[in-house]
Amino acid sequence: MMEEKVSNNKEQNLDSIKIRIMPPGPEAKKIIDSDSEFLVTSTKSLPLVAKRGRGSFVEDADGNVFLDFASGISVTNLGHIHPYVTAKVEEQIHKLWHFAGTDFYYKEQVDAARSIESITPGTFKKKVFFSNSGAESNEAAIKIAKIFTKKQQFISFIGGFHGRTQGALSMTASKAIQQKGFFPTMPGVHHVPYPNPFRNAFGIDGYEHPDELVNRTLDFIEKYVLKTYAPPENVAAFLVEPIQGEGGYIVPPKNFHKDLRKLADENNILVIMDEVQSGMGRTGKYFASEHFGVEPEVITIAKAVASGIPMGAVVINSRLDFPESGLHSNTFGGNVLASVAATATIETMKKEKILDNVVNQGIYFKKRLLELKDKYSSIGDVRGIGLMVAIDFVKDQKTREPDVKLRDKVEYKAFENGLITLSTGTSAVRLIPPLNIKQSEIDMGIDALDKAIKQSL
Incomplete structure (x- = not known):
């Protein structure tokens, strides 16, 4: 069966996670190799090669579409390519x-x-x-x-x-x-x-x-x-x-x-x-x-x-x-x-009353993350305010000993499942989506994160 390809003449909609080929795909790998050759060593987190973004989603060089819960490290707070800006x-x-x-x-x-x-x-x-x-x-x-x-x-x-x-x-x-x-x-x-x-x-x-x-x-x-x-x-x-x-x-x-x-x-x-x-x-x-x-x-x-x-x-x-x-x-x-x-x-x-959306979606986001905490004993803490939140992974709930390896696995598995996250601190994953995110997109991200945790244990 031939791999599904995205037409060069027609851009696909960026409105949901679509993993067409396990990332990083062949086109992404070429760019990553070139990056290593020409750019000074820095702090790369994930092998994601971004090509195009709209709202809460980013398309990579191979046509995969990711839900962006990193926002360029809390930079694209209005999502990618906001029309008015x-x-x-x-x-x-x-x-x-x-x-x-x-x-x-x-x-x-x-x-x-x-x-x-x-x-x-x-x-x-x-x-x-x-x-x-x-x-x-x-x-x-x-x-x-x-x-x-x-x-x-x-x-x-x-x-x-x-x-x-x-x-x-x-x-x-x-x-x-x-x-x-x-x-x-x-x-x-x-x-x-x-x-x-x-x-x-x-x-x-x-x-x-x-x-x-x-x-x-x-x-x-x-x-x-x-x-x-x-x-x-x-x-x-x-x-x-x-x-x-x-x-x-x-x-x-x-x-x-x-x-x-x-x-x-x-x-x-x-x-x-x-x-x-x-x-x-x-x-x-x-x-x-x-x-x-x-x-x-x-x-x-x-x-x-x-x-x-x-x-x-x-x-x-x-x-x-x-x-x-x-x-x-x-x-x-x-x-x-x-x-x-x-x-x-x-x-x-x-x-657009962005602050109202942050408050409302932040409450919902925290609720969904606490559900994951109840489900997985490896999540020791859910913390943050609004849409600046993190989950902290532990080896033991009582001692709160950090589980760095599990955190790193979850971050990478989330990427493979189409969710962009970033690590922070000793053993936490930060979740910082666009401030105008929709509830349906939060649910999409939670599903991908849930799957990533399950695959990492």
């Missing part, structure tokens, strides 16, 4: 592509800044610095904190991920491989435990005793860090994720960020909130920090802000603005096309 970018392409927004002026950059400021928490006057990525946004935030406070040290959290450039890397502490061979990074950074309810440095069940977990964490910072080797007079800022991303989609107890901010204010320390992965509606609010009742004076953003056109941003309380011109700049930040895409993305989120 696409139309706005296409319109701009015929006018102007680039004009160095840090040296000159154009309306599109101002419009993008105004749009971003309109959705960030905080009643104070804000300003925006545009960058190209999350790492660069965090680099800018580091410089803002240093120049404003006239202090040079920072406190970051174990499990946190803030980028791979040298300054941002100094703050990162999610995987040893990310640091391997790159010492020294920026000096003066101190890492402290993050209040992980499922697995933490204090041996506390944070789900049963959230207040104790927060108190232990903050006591450690106050008594063993600020009073021994990092005096507040030296510390410019805490850099923290409201929900840890690469660290495993860790949701801290509800009062953690408020109490951290209180500790910071008492010691004249800024709090930089890294919302690169958790922002732009992913949790059912525009920014995850809103779930914790805080108004960060510095928020770093990237990933989904321009629906896949590279862009990052730092949103600050205007009182933290650079005191003079020339202290920081770049070439491509606030690029015209990226600015138009960012404005269109935010307009779409408001018009």
